[in-house]
Amino acid sequence: MSYVDLHCHILPGLDDGAATMEETLRHARRLHAEGVRDVACTPHVKRAHFRGIHLSGLAQAREEAQRAIEGEGLGVRLHPGGELAHRDALLLSPQQLRHIAQGPAGARWLLLECPFAGIDEDFVTAAQRLSVLGYGLLLAHPERAAGGHDALWPLVEAGALLQVNVCSLLGNHGLDVQELAADFVRRGLAYCLASDGHPGSRDHTLQLGFHLLLAAGASSAQAYRLTQSNPRFLLHQGIPSLDFEPVAASS
Numbered sequence: 001m002s003y004v005d006l007h008c009h010i011l012p013g014l015d016d017g018a019a020t021m022e023e024t025l026r027h028a029r030r031l032h033a034e035g036v037r038d039v040a041c042t043p044h045v046k047r048a049h050f051r052g053i054h055l056s057g058l059a060q061a062r063e064e065a066q067r068a069i070e071g072e073g074l075g076v077r078l079h080p081g082g083e084l085a086h087r088d089a090l091l092l093s094p095q096q097l098r099h100i101a102q103g104p105a106g107a108r109w110l111l112l113e114c115p116f117a118g119i120d121e122d123f124v125t126a127a128q129r130l131s132v133l134g135y136g137l138l139l140a141h142p143e144r145a146a147g148g149h150d151a152l153w154p155l156v157e158a159g160a161l162l163q164v165n166v167c168s169l170l171g172n173h174g175l176d177v178q179e180l181a182a183d184f185v186r187r188g189l190a191y192c193l194a195s196d197g198h199p200g201s202r203d204h205t206l207q208l209g210f211h212l213l214l215a216a217g218a219s220s221a222q223a224y225r226l227t228q229s230n231p232r233f234l235l236h237q238g239i240p241s242l243d244f245e246p247v248a249a250s251s
């Protein structure tokens with residue numbers, strides 16, 4: 001079996017991930033060596049910070065990187081994606097969103113970034129909009145949000161899934177984030193782990209994540225689910241759109 005990473009900034013020259021194709025290839029060599037065989041390419045879709053991304057050009061950028069990777073004989077498969085900021089999720093057209101959706105027809109889903117400033121009403125509104133448009137949701141690094149986590153639970157009850165970062169478990173974002181990440185794992189709230197890799201500045205892969213899970217007290221079966229079978233399931237089978245309960249009319 002092999003690791004499946006659903007969050008990685010591996011495409012070159014788009015955001016704060018890989019700067020060049022050589023850096024993309026250097027990271028692909030590491031992925032190959034550490035047993036990561038499937039990688040979703042998830043550049044930031046966050047116009048406030050990264051203005052140069054053209055969503056309609058992502059497929060071609062991914063194909064070029066895939067060709068270069070195969071040219072080196074590396075067994076790393078690239079998949080579509082994008083790390084969608086909630087403010088952009090409120091603005092992008094359905095046609096634009098299609099360029100960064102993942103999963104099969106009928107169970108398409110989006111990687112929605114939990115804001116560092118905290119989970120707020122706008123984030124929930126964005127999640128609801130994407131759901132109305134028919135998307136399932138994987139919420140990226142909720143442990144890195146500064147607060148507002150109670151607003152996540154209705155989304156999780158409606159079918160949103162949580163993705164925790166390797167770097168959070170590693171302690172790179174401080175003790176509070178590390179403890180929250182471990183807590184999400186311990187309580188079974190984390191559906192999968194991701195590298196959120198930024199080649200050149202954040203190079204670790206899911207192999208490290210697997211061992212960090214074991215060190216944090218997860219069983220080998222749970223570590224396997226979080227780094228391999230669960231993300232593989234999302235890649236191939238998708239996520240149903242969220243099922244929000246209608247708000248009951250007050251009497």
Ligand SMILES: [Fe+2]
Pocket residue numbers: 007009083196
């Ligand atoms: Fe990311």
